[in-house]
Amino acid sequence: MTATYLFTPEGLAALTRHAATDTLFAFDLDGTLAPIVADYSAAQLDEPVRTALGRLVKLAKVAVITGRSRKDALTILGLEPHLLVGNHGAEWPAREGARDRQQTGLCSKWRDRLSAMLGQVQGVEIEFKGESVSLHYRKADDTEKALALINVAIEKLEPGPKRIGGKFVVNLLPMEALTKGEALVAAMASFGLKRAIFSGDDLTDEEVFKLKNDAVFGIHIGKDDQTAAPYYLNNQSELLGLLNAMVGILETERNVQDTA
Numbered sequence: 001m002t003a004t005y006l007f008t009p010e011g012l013a014a015l016t017r018h019a020a021t022d023t024l025f026a027f028d029l030d031g032t033l034a035p036i037v038a039d040y041s042a043a044q045l046d047e048p049v050r051t052a053l054g055r056l057v058k059l060a061k062v063a064v065i066t067g068r069s070r071k072d073a074l075t076i077l078g079l080e081p082h083l084l085v086g087n088h089g090a091e092w093p094a095r096e097g098a099r100d101r102q103q104t105g106l107c108s109k110w111r112d113r114l115s116a117m118l119g120q121v122q123g124v125e126i127e128f129k130g131e132s133v134s135l136h137y138r139k140a141d142d143t144e145k146a147l148a149l150i151n152v153a154i155e156k157l158e159p160g161p162k163r164i165g166g167k168f169v170v171n172l173l174p175m176e177a178l179t180k181g182e183a184l185v186a187a188m189a190s191f192g193l194k195r196a197i198f199s200g201d202d203l204t205d206e207e208v209f210k211l212k213n214d215a216v217f218g219i220h221i222g223k224d225d226q227t228a229a230p231y232y233l234n235n236q237s238e239l240l241g242l243l244n245a246m247v248g249i250l251e252t253e254r255n256v257q258d259t260a
């Protein structure tokens, strides 16, 4: 099945049918709400996107589900959505005070093992994120060789991690950690909402699109023949148009209710 471009009469009609004040509006962060930048630590929301997202937050429940830590993501967002889930679905707000010790303990053990095995490999960076560990190899001169060495090192971890690929990054999570798909379903349940709209651009977001759940309206950021999402936008710069469309639909619905 190929995805349909969202900004067509059919696409917008489908969005309008699905978007309501009792829909959960969920988004990935990097490459979706925020443009991808070369320096990972310099990512931020464009001001018009932040403003539009702020309006959406006042009209309906908004969740951000990201591979970053919650702390990192909050800084980039510059505003608080109703729910922010970090570490690819594994890090939830309730755990902030006492972060899941078993998960973080295991990840810190992996970090030490990986540092011993990969510490000397050129261009490989090990990022410990509490509930997950990310191995970045974008800066390697030979990215294929770096990935091969990363794979060998991962094989030696005990117990073995759940592995999620990305753009020049391999993410490792404990087997029992929630995926983004499981996190979205849990988020809908926690708000008591039966429908969601989710936008994302990366491999980890396919965990949501693959749910094949009619209640979840999937939008892939970027045209991609491999995505399981039914709809797509051409690139991240169209996200502002999407947010404005969502706000417009909800404001119209509210006005109709006010005059009824």
Ligand SMILES: [Mg+2]
Binding pocket: 028, 029, 030, 031, 032, 200, 201, 202
């Ligand atoms: Mg992304």
